[in-house]
Amino acid sequence: EKQKLKRLKTARATTLDGTQIELQANIELPQDITKVREAGATGIGLFRSEFLFLNRDDLPDEEEQFLAYRKVAEDMKGLPVTIRTLDLGADKQLNGATSSGTNPALGLRAIRLCLAEPQMFHTQLRAILRASHYGNVQILIPMLSNLSELYQSLHLIEHAKQNLANTNIPFNAAIKIGGMIEIPAAALAAQAFARKLDFLSIGTNDLIQYTLAIDRTDDSVAHLYDPLHPAILQLLAHTIRSADKAGIPVSVCGEMAGDATLTRLMLGLGLRIFSMHPTHLPSVKQNILKTSLPDLTILVNKMLKTDESDRMYSLLHKLNA
Ligand code: PEP
Ligand code: MG
Numbered sequence: 001e002k003q004k005l006k007r008l009k010t011a012r013a014t015t016l017d018g019t020q021i022e023l024q025a026n027i028e029l030p031q032d033i034t035k036v037r038e039a040g041a042t043g044i045g046l047f048r049s050e051f052l053f054l055n056r057d058d059l060p061d062e063e064e065q066f067l068a069y070r071k072v073a074e075d076m077k078g079l080p081v082t083i084r085t086l087d088l089g090a091d092k093q094l095n096g097a098t099s100s101g102t103n104p105a106l107g108l109r110a111i112r113l114c115l116a117e118p119q120m121f122h123t124q125l126r127a128i129l130r131a132s133h134y135g136n137v138q139i140l141i142p143m144l145s146n147l148s149e150l151y152q153s154l155h156l157i158e159h160a161k162q163n164l165a166n167t168n169i170p171f172n173a174a175i176k177i178g179g180m181i182e183i184p185a186a187a188l189a190a191q192a193f194a195r196k197l198d199f200l201s202i203g204t205n206d207l208i209q210y211t212l213a214i215d216r217t218d219d220s221v222a223h224l225y226d227p228l229h230p231a232i233l234q235l236l237a238h239t240i241r242s243a244d245k246a247g248i249p250v251s252v253c254g255e256m257a258g259d260a261t262l263t264r265l266m267l268g269l270g271l272r273i274f275s276m277h278p279t280h281l282p283s284v285k286q287n288i289l290k291t292s293l294p295d296l297t298i299l300v301n302k303m304l305k306t307d308e309s310d311r312m313y314s315l316l317h318k319l320n321a
Contacts, residue, residue, distance in 0.1 A: 005282070009040035013285045016292040021267070023285055024080070024275040026253060030071045035278040040285075043080035045201065045275020046140070046253040047072060049124070050088050057095050059120070065127035073135025082178065082201070082275075083128050084140040085121070085153075089113050091217050105215065110143030115152050125160035132172035140201055142180045147192055150179060154196070182206035182254075187235040194246035201275070202239055204254025208232055227256050228312050233269070233304055240270040251275050263287040264319050268300030 013021040024045030025036040029052070036044065052060050052068055060068070073081050088094060089109025101107040114121035131137050141153050157177065164171050181187050182203030194200060204227065205216060211231055214221040226232070236252075243250035251273035256262050258276030260283040266274070267288070274284060299319045306312045 008282055008285060009038070011040075011285070011289070013042075013288045015267070015288055016290070017294060019272070019293055021288050022251075022273040023281055023288075024082075024251065024253075024273065025278045025281065026275055027072070030068050030075075032278075033072060033075045037075070039278035039281040041079075041278060041281060043082070043136075043275075044072065044076060045080075045082050045251050045273065047081060047083045048087065049083055050086050050092050053086065053088060053094060054092060055095065059094075062123045062127045062130075065124060066130045069128055069131035069137065070134045073131050073137050076135055078136050080136045080138060082138050082140045083131075084142050084180070085111065085124055085128070086114055087142040105209065111141050111149055111153060112143065115149060115156075118156060121156060122160055122163075125157055126164060129157075129160055129164055129171040129175065130169060132175045133170040137172065138176040138178060138199070140178045140180060142203070143182060143206070144179045144186050144193065145183045146185070147189075147196070150193065150196055180253075181239050182210070184211045184235060187239045190239040190242035191245065194242045194248055194250075197248065199248050200239065200243045200250040202236065202250065202252045202254065204232075204236075204252055204256040207235060207254065211235060226309075227259070227262060228265075228303075228309070228316065230304075230307055230312070233265075236266070236271075237269050237304060244270060249273055258284060260284050260287045261316070261320060264291055264296055265300060265303065265316060267291060267293060268296035268303075268319070 013023045022042050024043040025041035026046040027036060027044055028048045052065060069083055087110045089107060090104040108116060128139055144150055176198035178199035178201055179193050179197045180201050180203045181190055186193060187207060208225060208227060209216040212224060212229060214224045240250050252266060252271055253275040257274040258280030263284050299315055303312060303315045
């Protein structure tokens with residue numbers, strides 16, 4: 001059994017028809033890397049950098065951030081390390097801070113907060129760019145809802161690069177920049193984002209929260225959380241197609257990516273990069289190793305045309321049989 005697990009860890013996630021799938025890991029802090037390496041992930045698809053900022057009374061300065069990002073970049077030895085810029089606000093508040101508005105999930109959070117606090121953002125961007133000299137670092141911008149936020153972000157990244165270049169501090173000038181698709185408007189407008197970015201990453205936790213209007217922190221509506229809602233499948237399919245059309249990679253980094261019962265569905269929708277909590281990686285990989293992509297098309301197309309929840313679940317059952 002131990003031998004089997006070891007073989008599973010080093011095996012590439014290849015489908016029966018020979019398609020290579022990337023299985024990446026989500027992390028919150030640099031020490032999570034140990035589990036990532038044990039699971040045999042081929043990269044970090046989501047580094048939730050805001051966790052460096054939580055449960056403390058001060059903000060980490062540029063140096064502290066740089067050292068944390070560099071450690072992960074070096075430990076991953078050239079594999080991609082996707083650092084998401086601060087996703088603070090809503091359910092992730094700084095000590096002493098109070099959330100904005102009566103609906104924090106709809107308030108000043110993530111990229112909105114960073115654009116409102118450009119100095120804090122600049123410090124983080126410098127730290128990430130400096131770390132990019134030591135590994136395969138890429139930048140991921142959370143909670144984009146319109147192109148203007150993207151343009152402002154790209155401008156601030158350019159400014160931070162200039163700043164470093166002026167003082168001869170090394171960084172990867174060709175660093176890849178991606179955006180999270182986790183607001184329904186961004187999913188519907190994914191083509192426009194895909195044309196301006198190097199990659200997309202779908203955050204299904206928030207995408208489901210906002211599409212179905214269910215607060216992800218409110219247990220009383222947790223039963224309404226449904227990744228198989230037809231609207232969610234349409235948004236996923238549309239986002240994946242938009243990335244494909246623009247010729248850029250797209251991943252899913254929400255909880256859906258680590259749910260082995262949904263692996264075939266997402267493969268059938270065209271997904272080739274999954275990023276998940278490292279504990280889910282072996283079960284998702286096992287599933288991929290048993291899957292032939294051409295066999296998925298008919299059933300997944302049927303799922304995309306289905307409105308009835310019962311039928312959706314019976315089609316999923318067949319897909320996984
Ligand atoms: C998501 O929204 O799916 C996501 C991956 O980000 P977080 O869970 O950190 O909001
Ligand atoms: Mg999110």
